[in-house]
Amino acid sequence: MRFKGLDLNLLVAFDALMTTRSVSRAAERVNLSQPAMSAALARLREFFGDDLLVLQGKRMHPTAFADELMPQVRKSLQQLESMLAKSPNFDPATSQRTFRIVTSDYVQASIIVPLVAELAAEAPSIQLDCQLPNLTIAEHLDEGSVDVVITPEYIVTGSHPSYELYREPQVVVGAAENPVLAKGSITAEEFEAAGHVAVVIGERPVASYADRQLEIMGIRRRIEVTTSVFTLVPWLLERTGRLAVLHERLVVQLEDRFAIRRVPVPYPVPPMKQMLCYNAGRSEDAGLLWLRGKIERIARTNP
Numbered sequence: 389m390r391f392k393g394l395d396l397n398l399l400v401a402f403d404a405l406m407t408t409r410s411v412s413r414a415a416e417r418v419n420l421s422q423p424a425m426s427a428a429l430a431r432l433r434e435f436f437g438d439d440l441l442v443l444q445g446k447r448m449h450p451t452a453f454a455d456e457l458m459p460q461v462r463k464s465l466q467q468l469e470s471m472l473a474k475s476p477n478f479d480p481a482t483s484q485r486t487f488r489i490v491t492s493d494y495v496q497a498s499i500i501v502p503l504v505a506e507l508a509a510e511a512p513s514i515q516l517d518c519q520l521p522n523l524t525i526a527e528h529l530d531e532g533s534v535d536v537v538i539t540p541e542y543i544v545t546g547s548h549p550s551y552e553l554y555r556e557p558q559v560v561v562g563a564a565e566n567p568v569l570a571k572g573s574i575t576a577e578e579f580e581a582a583g584h585v586a587v588v589i590g591e592r593p594v595a596s597y598a599d600r601q602l603e604i605m606g607i608r609r610r611i612e613v614t615t616s617v618f619t620l621v622p623w624l625l626e627r628t629g630r631l632a633v634l635h636e637r638l639v640v641q642l643e644d645r646f647a648i649r650r651v652p653v654p655y656p657v658p659p660m661k662q663m664l665c666y667n668a669g670r671s672e673d674a675g676l677l678w679l680r681g682k683i684e685r686i687a688r689t690n691p
Contacts (some may be wrong), residue, residue: 398435399461400430405441406458411450420432456673469640476675478512487679488517490525492589494618495662498637499538504685521590532667535676536683540597541661547654550667557636558598563625564647574631576607576654583612585624585632590616592650597660598633598653599663605655622646635660662687 404414404448405425415425433440436457441448450458489500496518507514521539529548544550560579562569568578586609587596595603596618602609613624621632622642639650664683670676 391602392455392531395431396547398428398432399465401425402440402457403465404433405429405448406450406454406461409450410427411448452607454659462530462532466667472659478678480507480514480675480678482513483675484513484515485512485675486517486518487535487675488516488533489536489538490519490528490534491536492521492618494635494638495538497619498635498641499683499687503682504550506682506686529665529667532669535666535670536560536679537665539665540681541663542600543662544665545595548665548673549665550665551685555661556597556655557659558601558633558653559636559650560631560653561621561625561634561639561648561650562631563628564625564649566628566631566649568631574654578637579631579654580608582610583628583630584609585613585615585621585630586611587618587621587632587634588614588616598635598657601657602633602655605657607655622648633657635684648689 392611398645400418401414401420403412404417405428408414408417411425411429412422413423414420418425429441436453438453439451440454441450443449482518491500500518501518503517507516521543523535525534525537525539538553541587542553542594560569560574561581568574568582586599588594588599589596594600595618608674612630615621615624618634619636619642622632623646625632626647633653636650640649642648643650666676666680
């Protein structure tokens, strides 16, 4: 489709090139061959009369004109996508849409796994692309390359809409044979005397909600192991005296698969507020409204 002589598909290529600053990665992003993406860049340069991206060393850098053009192109693409998404004909039973969700492995295990099971029967052609949080979440949400972000309240950034999805109690968990947990509770002294597993999240490590709360409260622990994956914690607890503080929903799921035991936290740790964020330009997106409704129902149902 052309508009005033410009193939509008080239705007998608421009967005990918500006995001990745690489012809090869931009080609992968929009499912083109590298020669096809190089040709698209050449056509963009010819149309706008500007180099747009200049190779310096091993990385491409945008010209001043490209930097000025980028916000307008991105906004136009988002408005077009939003307009198309308003179609009343969204039918999950026949839709072949891909939804991109950014969230921790804990949420993927506790919320996304049952969601996938439901989609197999109700929406067999819909695909979910689940990604772990990284430093570019806000950028991806801005550009519309991510549909939903589910994250604790203290990590929410940016200006896009967000709302509380559910609240998650925290529990102490350890090996089932750990004698400290046998009585069904633990004292603060026992908790602080044990070795611990801590979870840190993301490329620039951020303490998990529970570990962050304990730090704020001044609780001193002997951290023996750290991991970036919540679902790895049971392996690090079995056959040891170590403890961890995890989300209760996840522990309930893991109890059937691992020899672990949970008891209440011996401190007044408030439940975690789990938030759902989405792009402001997609408030009327029928498919996204449907997906959010599915996630909300699962999240607000006790495991």
